[in-house]
Amino acid sequence: MENMEKVQKFNGVIENVKSELRKDVVGQEDIVENVIIAIIAGGNVLLEGVPGVGKTRLVRSLGKVLSLPFSRIQFTPDLMPSDVTGTVVMQKDEKGNMKSVFRGGPIFANLILADEINRATPKTQSAMLEVMQEHKVTVSNNTYKLDEPFFVLATENPIEQDGTYPLPEAQMDRFMFKLIMKFPADSELVDIVKMTQITMDETAQAVIDGPTILEMRALAATVPVIDEVLSYAIRLVSNTHPELEKCSVAQKYIKYGASPRAAQALITCAKVRALMHGNYNVSYEDIDALAHAVLRHRIKINYNAVNDRLGVDEVVDLLIKETKKASK
Amino acid sequence: MKQGFLKFKKRFQIHAIVKSVIFGASVGLLSASALLTILKRQAVRLNPFLYVLIGVAVAAVCGGILYTILRPTDKKLAKKLDKELQLHEKVQTMIAFENESGDILELQRADTDLRLKETPVKSVKTGRIWKHTVMPVLAVAMTVVAAIVPMKEIIPTQAEEPKFELSSWQETRLTELIAEVKASDMEQAPKEEVVVQLEGLLSALKTVDKESVMKQTVIGTITSVKQIEDKYDSYDELGATMLASGQEQVASLASALAKMSSLTAKQELSVLKESIKEETLGEDMQTLERAIDGSVAEAAEEWQSDALYLALTKLADDVGYVYGTMESYTQTWAIMKLDEAFTNAERSIDAALLQQRTNKETAEMAVDELLFIFGISETELPKGENSSVGTGSDEEGEYDPEENDDPLNDGGLGDGEVVYGSNDTIYDYETGAFVSYGEVLDRYFSRATEQKFSGDVPEELQQLIDAYFAKLYNGSK
Incomplete structure (x- = not known):
């Protein structure tokens, strides 16, 4: 309960x-x-x-x-x-001595x-x-x-x-x-x-x-994800790398692929999404739903994609399709 | 926990068992039927129980293998349920983390199991039914075929007859045999006939191409040679005729003649002569004359020109003459005439027997050589034509060493003497005489060995030669 x-x-x-x-x-x-x-x-x-x-x-x-x-x-x-982070300024204290004081920027x-x-x-x-x-x-x-x-x-x-x-x-x-x-x-x-x-x-x-956000974060982290789904997320990220020669879509349309942070982001966010949707486990659907948001700024499409009038989201769609096909 | 999952698992397990049993039984029936069909066409019969056993064994193995493949592991079933019921990996997660604890995990398990409990088991497909009917149909069809197919009848096929071609060695040996016979001391008439037979055999074999025909031809020649020898050798018939006549006075002589024993014949003649003398040259002479005449009377027509017959009848005539004229002469004259008559008889009978022995041995030599040249066993000869008839044979043609006291026929049985495999005499082509084969054996063996190693003798004949001499040497060589 x-x-x-x-x-x-x-x-x-x-x-x-x-x-x-x-x-x-x-x-x-x-x-x-x-x-x-x-x-x-x-x-x-x-x-x-x-x-x-x-x-x-x-x-x-x-x-x-x-x-x-x-x-x-x-x-x-x-x-x-310094406009962002803040800076050190000289300031007189009560005794009139000058001392350096850090003034935090808007980032704080x-x-x-x-x-x-x-x-x-x-x-x-x-x-x-x-x-x-x-x-x-x-x-x-x-x-x-x-x-x-x-x-x-x-x-x-x-x-x-x-x-x-x-x-x-x-x-x-x-x-x-x-x-x-x-x-x-x-x-x-x-x-x-x-x-x-x-x-x-x-x-x-x-x-x-x-604190509530932190509690929610901790709860979401406990949502289980099976190895097959985890492997799928990892394969999706590694398929963005044309140099690995695992995915034809990447070799054709991608200049460089996503970093490992993409895989971390996929799984972490998929857990939150699963819980938000009333599920107690991560599914392939969660991964697919978050793939565009996670990958679109991490991969660089090449001129072939531009030539074929494919945007980065369309390329991600193709990546998902090919990764699913290979998983079967 | 996971009762919802277990109800699906049970259903799939049952299905797996049923499919495996159907498949296994079908494969078992199919294999047994196929085996029956194949063996029927090969005309092989097996105990029906074996077919059952084979079918059951195949069914068990195949069914077991299929069950191992089909049996639902939790992971496989979970994946299937997620896919069929669109549960988005809920069941797989439940199974993967079933042994772990955690707040969300407990919720996940409970939520998933509840969904499964609420889902009817039949909502998940267990496979298309038509796939499981293929094997049983095939099995039934094969069974029908096996029942219908008749058992193949075996028609014995004749093995291809071995071919024959007269080898140069065989031709040479046969030619040499003909020459040996011609050069032998055999009587002219039988010799000519034997030579004709041998020459006829030689020319016939040049056109023979089958082994069976060859054997038939050679055996025919052997039979003819023996018949020729029989035709010209009167000792056994005359002896048998004399014995059959019931003339007791000449019975012992007849027996000696039948055995071709010159020594015994001489001894018997001597006995007869002495018995006549003891009776002071009385009616015993007449009795003897009549006995001899009477005993050979039946053979008169057939053997009238035979030397042995003539010797016997001459003896009878001479004794009869002495008896008829003895009153005109002195006793001394009568004894002298009697001695002369018996001496002449001994000489004549001895010569006749010697000639007949020579005929016989030459004929036997020819027969043995033919058997050797063409690799024919004595057992292949027709009954009664077996050539292992030594000199001095009795009426049935068997050699009795105790009856044979002819020095020429002594087979070397004695203390410290070499024992050979046979007591036969053999024609020595170098000396032209019949000698104990022990005297020529070593020489013949050496010559045979030379020929063997010269490469002129075919391999199959080398084995025959080795076996032949092994027998003669009684296994010592």
Whole structure:
């Protein structure tokens, strides 16, 4: 009974989060679900979409729902690393002596919205690397640990390429998911317009806190996954590597494949998804459902794919198909 | 726990058993029927119980193997249930982690088992039924075929007859044999006939191509040679005729003649002569004359020109003459005449017997040589034609060493003497006389060995030669 209560609480929280987010974000159910999965799994998310689809609104609304300290960093080309991490300043103490004091940057929060992250310089982007992966900041040889749970939800605009700095592969690999927010459907747009006529502010309320997220994370981690499904996830990731010559799709369409973090992300997030859907085990369906979000920013398609008018998602579809065929 | 799973497992186990039994029984029946059909066509009969045994054994093995393949392991069944019932790896997870503990694991097991309990067992397919009818149908069909197919009848096939071709060695030896016979001391008339037979055999064998025909031809020649010898040798018939006549006075003489024993004949003649003398030359002479005449009377027509017959009848005439004229002469004259008559008789009978012995031995030599040249065993000869008839034979043709006191026929039986395999005399072509074969054996063996190693003798004949001399040497060589 206790176990069931835990699961019921888990699913209850999820539903509450979703329902609160629906107040501010119209449609984008898949995006919302995946963001929640990533947060519970403890990963960072990269949101891509054209301006105005609700990327920033989703993150801000999420910040309210999670009742976690929220910080928004608007990345611009002149943004310095110290603007993100913080810096050491000289300050007079009570006695009038000058002493150096560390002033933490906006990164010192639980939920970070890194808006238009691709506009920042590589130097500034790399400052995010340590933070995103290790959840700590090092300034002047001093390391400052960030509070858990810590998430970075970054956004990028695919249209404005002038003056942008594509994220390096190393940083891209630190995002658990890359989610594409599409232009809303007409009916959704109607709802958006109606809603924003009332208020532009986010109205979602806090329904979850940090400890609860950590509890949910611990519960999700206990969801079992059988060896066959685990092997399938691993095969899917290794099939993205053309140099391994295991998969014809990779050899034809992929320039370089996903890192082992992709396999970790797949399994960790699949456990959360399984529990969210009322299942107590990870299935092939969970892996397939998360494959695009996990792989699309980790693999680089080649000119053959462009020539055949295949996007990265179509290539991932082909990878899934070939991996399933080989598994039988 | 996992009762829902177990109900499916039980169903699949039963199905596996049933399929295995059907398959095993079908294969067993099929194999037994196929075996029966095959053996019927090969005209081989087996005890029906064996077919049953084979069928049961095959059924057990095949059924067992199939059950091992089909029997539902938990993992296999879990995968099938997940696929058929679209449970998204729930059952597989339940089975994989059944021995582990954990909050979510317990929930997972309970949730999965509940779903399985609520699902009817028949909702999972156990395989298409038509697949399991193929083997039984085949088995029944094969059984019908086995029952219908008749047993093959065996028609004995004649083995291909071995071929024969007169070898150069055989031709040479036969030619030499003809020359030997011609050069022998055999009487002219039988000699000519024997030579004709041998020459006829030689020319006949040149056209013979089958071994059976060859043997038939050679045996025919052997029979003819023996008949020729029989035709010209009167000792046995005259002896038998004299014995059959019942003339007791000449019975012993007749017996000696029948055995071709010159020495005994001489002894008997001497006895007769002395008995006449003891009776002071009385009517015993007349009795003797009549006895001799009477005893050979039946043979008169056939043997009227035969030397032995003439010797006997001459003796009878001479004794009769002495008896008829003895009153005109003195007793001394009568005794002298009597002695003369018996001496002449001894000489004549001895000469006649010697000639007949020579005829016989030459004929036997020819027969033995023919048997040797063509590799024919004496047992293949018609009964009564067996050539192992030594000199001094009795009426049945068997050699009786105790009856034979002819020095020429002494086979070397004595203390410290070499014992050979036979007491026969043999024609020595170098000396032209019939001698104990022990005198020529070593010489003949040496010559045969030379020929054997010269490469002129075919291998199959070498073995015959070895066996022949081994017998003569009584196994010592």
